[in-house]
Amino acid sequence: MSARDNILARIRTAQGRSGAPGAEERAAVAAHLNSHPEGPRPQQASDPVAGFAACATKLSTTVDQVAGMAEVPPAIARYLEQNNLPKAAVCWPELFELEWEAAGIKIEARAAEGSDLVGITSAFCAIAETGTLLTLSGPRTPATTSLLPETHIAVVRACRMVRSMEDAWKLLRDERGASFMPRAANFISGPSRTADIEQTLVLGAHGPYRVHIVLVG
Amino acid sequence: MHNNVHAAGLPPTQDSALISDILIIIMQVASMHFKARVGAKLADVKLQAALKKLQGNFVKGRADRMAELDNVEALRTHAAAIRDRVLNNLDVYLEEFEKNATARGAIVHWAETTADVNRIVCELAQRYHVKKAVKSKSMVSEECALNDALEAAGVEVVETDLGEYILQLAKEPPSHIIAPVIHKGRDEISDLFAAKHQLPRKTDIGELTLEARQMLRRHFLTADMGISGANFIVAETGTTLIVTNEGNGRMTTTLPRVHVAITGIEKVVPTLEDVTTLLRLLPRSATGQTISNYISFTTGTKDAEDAFGAEHFHIILLDGGRTKLIGTDMQEMLRCIRCGACMNHCPVYQNVGGHAYGWVYPGPMGSILTPTYVGLENALDLPHASTFCNQCGVVCPVKIPLPDLMRKLREKQVERGLRPWQERFAFKAWSWVAQRPALYAIAARVGARALKWMGGSRKLIHHLPFAGGWTEGRDMPAPQGKTFRELYGERK
Numbered sequence A: 001m002s003a004r005d006n007i008l009a010r011i012r013t014a015q016g017r018s019g020a021p022g023a024e025e026r027a028a029v030a031a032h033l034n035s036h037p038e039g040p041r042p043q044q045a046s047d048p049v050a051g052f053a054a055c056a057t058k059l060s061t062t063v064d065q066v067a068g069m070a071e072v073p074p075a076i077a078r079y080l081e082q083n084n085l086p087k088a089a090v091c092w093p094e095l096f097e098l099e100w101e102a103a104g105i106k107i108e109a110r111a112a113e114g115s116d117l118v119g120i121t122s123a124f125c126a127i128a129e130t131g132t133l134l135t136l137s138g139p140r141t142p143a144t145t146s147l148l149p150e151t152h153i154a155v156v157r158a159c160r161m162v163r164s165m166e167d168a169w170k171l172l173r174d175e176r177g178a179s180f181m182p183r184a185a186n187f188i189s190g191p192s193r194t195a196d197i198e199q200t201l202v203l204g205a206h207g208p209y210r211v212h213i214v215l216v217g
Numbered sequence B: 001m002h003n004n005v006h007a008a009g010l011p012p013t014q015d016s017a018l019i020s021d022i023l024i025i026i027m028q029v030a031s032m033h034f035k036a037r038v039g040a041k042l043a044d045v046k047l048q049a050a051l052k053k054l055q056g057n058f059v060k061g062r063a064d065r066m067a068e069l070d071n072v073e074a075l076r077t078h079a080a081a082i083r084d085r086v087l088n089n090l091d092v093y094l095e096e097f098e099k100n101a102t103a104r105g106a107i108v109h110w111a112e113t114t115a116d117v118n119r120i121v122c123e124l125a126q127r128y129h130v131k132k133a134v135k136s137k138s139m140v141s142e143e144c145a146l147n148d149a150l151e152a153a154g155v156e157v158v159e160t161d162l163g164e165y166i167l168q169l170a171k172e173p174p175s176h177i178i179a180p181v182i183h184k185g186r187d188e189i190s191d192l193f194a195a196k197h198q199l200p201r202k203t204d205i206g207e208l209t210l211e212a213r214q215m216l217r218r219h220f221l222t223a224d225m226g227i228s229g230a231n232f233i234v235a236e237t238g239t240t241l242i243v244t245n246e247g248n249g250r251m252t253t254t255l256p257r258v259h260v261a262i263t264g265i266e267k268v269v270p271t272l273e274d275v276t277t278l279l280r281l282l283p284r285s286a287t288g289q290t291i292s293n294y295i296s297f298t299t300g301t302k303d304a305e306d307a308f309g310a311e312h313f314h315i316i317l318l319d320g321g322r323t324k325l326i327g328t329d330m331q332e333m334l335r336c337i338r339c340g341a342c343m344n345h346c347p348v349y350q351n352v353g354g355h356a357y358g359w360v361y362p363g364p365m366g367s368i369l370t371p372t373y374v375g376l377e378n379a380l381d382l383p384h385a386s387t388f389c390n391q392c393g394v395v396c397p398v399k400i401p402l403p404d405l406m407r408k409l410r411e412k413q414v415e416r417g418l419r420p421w422q423e424r425f426a427f428k429a430w431s432w433v434a435q436r437p438a439l440y441a442i443a444a445r446v447g448a449r450a451l452k453w454m455g456g457s458r459k460l461i462h463h464l465p466f467a468g469g470w471t472e473g474r475d476m477p478a479p480q481g482k483t484f485r486e487l488y489g490e491r492k
């Protein structure tokens, strides 16, 4: 008997069941997995975008709002200036076409490395309930860009705002088909932090010190 | 792919059970000495200050975040039901998880003992020529004492959670499951970093954190293997997930080419929606956060065009005593989502800290997990480390009736004759007398008069024979000579 068989057999014996699980047991489990019912949701903000901004701010994320994509580079340039940050960044390929040069930002469309100071990404969606971004792994969405630089800037279209994590799963299921889970789905809520030394909060433990979100539309 | 341990070419070793027994005995010894440790912990001024602060931060934070929800009770009830659903069909959910994880390229291993976990990880390290492994915090790996095993196998292991990193440098065990280094002050950490990093001594907490960040960044970028725990594993998708604030978990699961996730078999949750409910409660209960900074879901290995992610993803599912609780009156304990709220709110933990409990899990949850995982006879004091105030039961996000379970463990100790002979004798004598009402009345009258006499004119007893512990630090007010039955009789 393998370790697997031993463990499963111990569980079944302890539960007073004998033999392999029957069709009925399996069907009951499959029914729950296939219907994946939602649990109770807490009361949610009437305006998701405003709710998102309020929650994100509480997590030490800064939030800016612009009307269209064309306004994104100048808005980010202002943010970098205000915070005395270098006007050089790496970004996800989908954002590369924006007018960065005109805004005075030197941009490269590649995955961030340890020495890059500013990383610019978009997000699969944003979650109003908690002020959270969801990013997915993939060839055009390198995970390091939101992780290694000291400053992470995310450009989020208002149409990608959902109310809750349940709605984010629904979007994933609807848009990505059978194996909808990417290798990595990262929920990001504000800058990296630790309170391990004397329970004193410090931002920028291993990941970014700053997270800045530009909401578009 | 049923038996992946074998399919992966890892034969079980004969002596793994023996090593596990020895390791468990070494660790258990510490749990036997709870009472003995308590005095030292109470006298530790720094520890007392840190524990006070913990109440201010975690206890108040939890209360504030919970107050923001309009449906806390509905969430807790639903969360408990999610956990029960899994536990009642644990084998089928585990098989579903295995099937879906395997379909995405992960390899699932099953470990009966903590020694099996160590053996599997060491063999994987060997197979993939691993020189350095980075670890994000995993309490299950603490159960296994995995770092010692890896180091013995010649692998450099680096803990990357700041607290765990500090403990690794200091060669100490964690004292809290969420804030592992709560017992250590800044001065000690300054000295430790200066000595180990060979850099000028820093005292500012921000600077100390930065120094650790720089040290650990190098390790992240050069490690061959990332080892993580899993807060939950999702049956529906074969996903493992970790909840962190520092971002070290994301690094550990993103950068190295091999990822090993180690977790207990009870951590399985059916669906992503079910996990969502649990995630509404976990950070709030643990640290008083609405949500933790990073919740990282990992499903399978990286595909060809993906730039990052592990090429080899191994998931180890540990029994390690958990199946002993299934189907018993202790099964509810397996609902635990390791939030730590029960210890933060426990007046005993608040006074003695985590190390007094002598094993990986402190506080009320530890007082139940330690004796059930490693044997009731090896942790005699722990089920008694409670005032039964039920603060833990009130705050537990998955409604585990912790005091009830501790009481059941006490009963089991009595049934198995594990209590000291004096205590057993005293209860036997009491029950013999209590079954004879006339005798009981006389005994009570004599006792009450004797205590009155002992109290003297100050009506306080300085020392009780046979119960010195009660009067060591305080006087006992003496009863004033009449028993309840006498007073009741007079009033009637």
Ligand code: SF4
Pocket: B285, B335, B336, B337, B338, B339, B340, B341, B342, B343, B365, B392, B395, B396, B397, B398, B399, B400, B402
């Ligand atoms: S027993 Fe409950 S309160 Fe304690 S750690 Fe587990 S889930 Fe949290």
